[in-house]
Amino acid sequence: MDILLFLPETILSALIFLYLCLALAKKELSPKTLTRLAGLGAFVVLVSVVYSMNFSGQLFHGTYRSDLLSQCFKALIGLGLLLTVLLSGSPLAVPGSRALEYFVFLFSATLGMMMISSSVDLLTLFVSMELSSYSLYLLTALRLDRRNAESSVKYLILGAAGSGVFLWGASLVIGLSGTASFAGLIQSPASAQPAFLLGLVFILFAFLFKLSAAPMHFWAPDVYESAATPVTNFIATASKAAAVAILVRFLMSSGVSAALAGLLGVFAFISMTLGNTAALLQKDVKRLLAYSSIAQAGYILVGLLAGTPEGYASSLFYAAAYLLMNTGVFLVVHLVAKALKHDNPQLAHFDGLAERSPKLALLLLLSLLSLAGIPPLAGFTGKWILFSAAMDQGHWFLVLWAVLNSVVSLFYYLTLAKHAYLEKPSTKEPIVLTGPMKSLGFGLLLSIIALGIFPDLFISLAQKAVSGALIP
Amino acid sequence: MSFPLLTCILLAPVTGLVLILLTPGRQETLIKWIALAAAAVTLVLSIWLCLKFDPANTGFQFVERLDWVKSYGIHYSNAVDGLNVWMILLTSIVIFCGILVSWTVTFRVKDFFANMLFLVSGVFGVFMTTNLFFFFLFYEIAVIPMYLLIVIWGSTNKQYAAMKLTLYLLLGSALMFAGFLYIYSLPGSHTFDLIQIKQNVSFTAEAQNVLFLGLFLGFGVLAACFPFHVWSPDGHVAAPTAASMLHAGVLMKLGAYGILRVGVYLLPEGARHWAHLVAWLSLCNIVYGALVATQQKDLKYIIGYSSVSHMGIVLLGIATLTPVGFNGAVFQMFSHGLMTALFFACVGHIYDGCHTRQLSDLGGLSKQAPVISAFFIIAGLCGLGLPGMGSFVAELLVTIAALSVYPVIGIVSLTALLVTAYYVLTAVQKTFYGPVSEKASHLRDIGLFQFIPRAILVGCLIYFGIFPQVFIHLISVSTKGLLGA
Numbered sequence: 026m027d028i029l030l031f032l033p034e035t036i037l038s039a040l041i042f043l044y045l046c047l048a049l050a051k052k053e054l055s056p057k058t059l060t061r062l063a064g065l066g067a068f069v070v071l072v073s074v075v076y077s078m079n080f081s082g083q084l085f086h087g088t089y090r091s092d093l094l095s096q097c098f099k100a101l102i103g104l105g106l107l108l109t110v111l112l113s114g115s116p117l118a119v120p121g122s123r124a125l126e127y128f129v130f131l132f133s134a135t136l137g138m139m140m141i142s143s144s145v146d147l148l149t150l151f152v153s154m155e156l157s158s159y160s161l162y163l164l165t166a167l168r169l170d171r172r173n174a175e176s177s178v179k180y181l182i183l184g185a186a187g188s189g190v191f192l193w194g195a196s197l198v199i200g201l202s203g204t205a206s207f208a209g210l211i212q213s214p215a216s217a218q219p220a221f222l223l224g225l226v227f228i229l230f231a232f233l234f235k236l237s238a239a240p241m242h243f244w245a246p247d248v249y250e251s252a253a254t255p256v257t258n259f260i261a262t263a264s265k266a267a268a269v270a271i272l273v274r275f276l277m278s279s280g281v282s283a284a285l286a287g288l289l290g291v292f293a294f295i296s297m298t299l300g301n302t303a304a305l306l307q308k309d310v311k312r313l314l315a316y317s318s319i320a321q322a323g324y325i326l327v328g329l330l331a332g333t334p335e336g337y338a339s340s341l342f343y344a345a346a347y348l349l350m351n352t353g354v355f356l357v358v359h360l361v362a363k364a365l366k367h368d369n370p371q372l373a374h375f376d377g378l379a380e381r382s383p384k385l386a387l388l389l390l391l392s393l394l395s396l397a398g399i400p401p402l403a404g405f406t407g408k409w410i411l412f413s414a415a416m417d418q419g420h421w422f423l424v425l426w427a428v429l430n431s432v433v434s435l436f437y438y439l440t441l442a443k444h445a446y447l448e449k450p451s452t453k454e455p456i457v458l459t460g461p462m463k464s465l466g467f468g469l470l471l472s473i474i475a476l477g478i479f480p481d482l483f484i485s486l487a488q489k490a491v492s493g494a495l496i497p
Numbered sequence: 498m499s500f501p502l503l504t505c506i507l508l509a510p511v512t513g514l515v516l517i518l519l520t521p522g523r524q525e526t527l528i529k530w531i532a533l534a535a536a537a538v539t540l541v542l543s544i545w546l547c548l549k550f551d552p553a554n555t556g557f558q559f560v561e562r563l564d565w566v567k568s569y570g571i572h573y574s575n576a577v578d579g580l581n582v583w584m585i586l587l588t589s590i591v592i593f594c595g596i597l598v599s600w601t602v603t604f605r606v607k608d609f610f611a612n613m614l615f616l617v618s619g620v621f622g623v624f625m626t627t628n629l630f631f632f633f634l635f636y637e638i639a640v641i642p643m644y645l646l647i648v649i650w651g652s653t654n655k656q657y658a659a660m661k662l663t664l665y666l667l668l669g670s671a672l673m674f675a676g677f678l679y680i681y682s683l684p685g686s687h688t689f690d691l692i693q694i695k696q697n698v699s700f701t702a703e704a705q706n707v708l709f710l711g712l713f714l715g716f717g718v719l720a721a722c723f724p725f726h727v728w729s730p731d732g733h734v735a736a737p738t739a740a741s742m743l744h745a746g747v748l749m750k751l752g753a754y755g756i757l758r759v760g761v762y763l764l765p766e767g768a769r770h771w772a773h774l775v776a777w778l779s780l781c782n783i784v785y786g787a788l789v790a791t792q793q794k795d796l797k798y799i800i801g802y803s804s805v806s807h808m809g810i811v812l813l814g815i816a817t818l819t820p821v822g823f824n825g826a827v828f829q830m831f832s833h834g835l836m837t838a839l840f841f842a843c844v845g846h847i848y849d850g851c852h853t854r855q856l857s858d859l860g861g862l863s864k865q866a867p868v869i870s871a872f873f874i875i876a877g878l879c880g881l882g883l884p885g886m887g888s889f890v891a892e893l894l895v896t897i898a899a900l901s902v903y904p905v906i907g908i909v910s911l912t913a914l915l916v917t918a919y920y921v922l923t924a925v926q927k928t929f930y931g932p933v934s935e936k937a938s939h940l941r942d943i944g945l946f947q948f949i950p951r952a953i954l955v956g957c958l959i960y961f962g963i964f965p966q967v968f969i970h971l972i973s974v975s976t977k978g979l980l981g982a
Contacts, residue, residue: 335568394641399637399641400633400634400635400637400638401634401638405634405637409630409633409674409678410569412674412675412678413569413678413681413682416675416678416679416681416682417681417682418682419682421675421679424675424678425671425672425675428671428672428674428675429668429671431667431671432664432667432668432670432671435663435664435667436660436664439644439660439663443648443656446645446648446649447648447649447656480566481564481565481566481567484566484568484569485568488568
């Protein structure tokens with residue numbers, strides 16, 4: 026039974042081991058084979074998560090907990106991995122000579138993220154976070170040009186600082202309460218002391234770093250811009266899901282006091298405002314998406330700071346919607362970049378996409394509209410339930426501000442769509458879609474619409490997951 | 498559940514949309530016929546709805562209800578009363594005529610008709626739903642295709658106008674969104690169902706005042722309430738003919754309908770509190786719209802500003818908070834919808850033939866194209882409130898109500914009607930009489946096929962102008978019930 030609780034992680038570890046052995050075997054495998062193998066592996070991981078969906082229990086002396094909530098997030102992370110692997114089939118993204126390392130770190134990052142979503146102990150959490158972070162630092166550095174090196178070093182330094190802050194906070198909290206487990210933290214008599222609260226805030230900073238929310242957002246634009254597109258997609262989707270997972274789990278145990286809600290409210294406010302304003306000025310599409318993700322992190326915080334089961338459930342729902350719609354955009358960015366033979370497409374490179382490939386343009390349009398929260402798409406339903414949870418707790422100003430921000434965001438999302446639909450293309454050359462890309466795009470399109478129109482199933486799943494995790 | 502007539506009205510354009518998307522883009526004629534068939538089905542069903550509507554029933558009729566997201570109190574629920582039954586009919590008339598008028602579209606035909614049907618599905622949805630979630634959902638569905646319609650098929654500064662329109666409307670919807678969620682969060686609520694909210698939630702005076710103001714501003718943007726009207730003339734001018742028809746004819750009514758259905762229905766005290774503000778703003782609409790219209794050189798801008806002015810009459814009717822005023826407001830929504838649709842249908846044809854809408858370039862069109870000129874002049878006469886036309890009765894009702902509640906505003910708005918007469922007659926005189934201008938000499942008159950949609954609109958205008966009782970009969974029960982009397 027125990028091994029079943031740890032099944033997806035075990036499979037991932039086996040995959041890492043397999044790829045390391047392949048590296049040792051010195052037998053040159055073509056990147057194509059490696060990608061296919063990785064795709065198969067990611068699929069098996071996803072299936073194993075779904076299989077283990079209903080198992081729940083504790084592992085490793087109560088520091089690790091698998092329940093519906095963690096499995097839901099693991100399913101998202103696994104899906105993020107699978108989609109990222111599917112996007113990886115371009116030499117532009119992954120230099121052929123580095124394909125092995127690329128997949129090893131991709132798997133280890135996934136392993137770390139899955140462990141994050143199951144951690145109920147500060148030390149386990151720290152180990153998991155470092156595992157995923159260091160893998161991501163390396164993944165962003167794989168392209169090896171100057172720009173890339175600079176941004177990955179920036180990412181590393183800021184990330185290390187984040188970890189340091191986390192450790193500082195954790196040492197305060199653990200020192201005052203005498204326990205590292207989440208459940209123990211709230212019951213500890215020290216939980217009202219200012220130093221304890223300060224520790225909590227420091228710990229939260231590390232989570233905000235992963236979520237790319239203000240004030241820990243500085244790394245996002247550079248990293249998004251310079252990393253290979255599939256890696257950016259991975260950071261923007263799976264890593265975000267892991268961040269939401271740990272925030273949900275942590276806030277659930279610590280509870281959201283009025284002061285904490287106020288603090289998170291300030292961060293949400295800054296994230297939304299800053300992300301959306303800065304995105305208005307961007308020309309580089311990946312940089313634009315980075316600022317958009319900062320803004321989106323703000324919306325998620327608005328739901329989280331409600332501190333109610335509805336708030337947590339809607340954050341989970343929104344993380345799922347966000348994964349789908351963001352991957353939709355990144356799929357298009359990836360294919361445009363591939364046709365362009367340059368991994369940093371600017372807004373102008375999307376000109377006339379509708380003529381070059383109507384299907385891609387449609388996917389882009391709907392994903393962007395969904396990000397902007399236009400019905401009947403997944404992003405709209407997600408925002409609706411996020412904000413109604415926050416409104417329920419009386420955060421009307423934040424909700425109003427968030428909604429107004431969504432309107433602002435529509436401007437830059439529509440600008441990108443306008444380039445795709447209205448500008449004349451500089452080249453008439455059509456973008457040919459391979460079979461898998463076509464079906465991937467179609468699948469994303471359908472799920473964005475389906476999640477928007479028929480959300481009930483997923484909302485009740487999310488609510489069940491949250492209520493299951495609430496019982497200590 | 499009985500036969501889901503309302504859902505069928507909604508599904509007809511949706512089905513048409515799906516069929517069009519499945520049809521290859523080359524088969525333009527087939528696509529047009531599919532769109533027309535979908536519109537015809539909605540038209541027949543809407544007429545049937547009006548005929549089967551029971552005017553003695555004070556509550557909602559044709560109620561349909563399906564749980565959607567139970568935990569959030571979101572139901573797919575539709576119902577009609579005297580207010581929206583007419584709005585649904587108006588929408589189906591305008592879309593039917595709009596599709597006939599757009600038979601001349603040749604650029605990206607498939608996308609055009611798909612967008613039209615998508616837009617109209619949203620409009621139908623807003624008019625029939627009784628759940629705030631779906632209200633908002635359908636509202637936004639109606640806005641986004643409008644952006645595409647203007648930006649792809651539009652004219653005159655279209656990118657600017659389209660972005661302006663979209664951002665304005667979504668800004669309005671942001672206020673709605675926040676307002677709806679606020680209603681949801683009130684004690685005893687936790688549902689988005691309009692009828693349940695009305696029954697279960699007791700709003701405090703403060704909540705009523707804040708909410709009504711927020712919702713009024715939100716809806717007011719779409720209803721082109723002064724000072725949020727600036728998007729509307731630009732949008733009208735830039736939009737292609739059929740989109741202008743739908744936009745001025747139906748879309749702006751969504752805002753006024755929202756004020757009545759959500760604002761006044763749920764928050765009667767809030768409405769009373771702000772009624773003076775609404776009345777003064779509506780007066781600004783009426784006077785300012787009419788004055789600006791006198792200064793315009795472009796035929797479409799004249800109609801655009803006249804719409805601003807006429808929407809002021811709707812808002813004034815609402816602001817009186819009397820059954821008579823409401824009747825007048827809804828009647829004005831209905832007849833103004835038909836009238837502007839007719840206006841834009843005529844201007845669209847003139848623009849296609851002359852490639853200009855500047856008054857100075859036009860002249861003597863009545864010699865060149867007597868039929869289209871006659872239609873335009875009829876619309877113009879309706880616009881200045883000629884007895885025997887729908888608008889006359891509507892404006893009469895609103896003015897009567899306004900004079901009794903706000904005598905000063907009533908009198909000033911009456912004088913504004915003179916300004917309306919001035920700009921309408923000037924435009925008619927410059928465009929249709931005098932020597933035939935050089936550009937106008939290319940204009941051909943409309944054929945029989947293009948005669949039909951305009952004739953339908955004129956027919957309806959005159960029918961309801963002569964038999965206003967048909968209209969008043971169905972709505973008076975519901976407008977009396979609005980204030981909870």
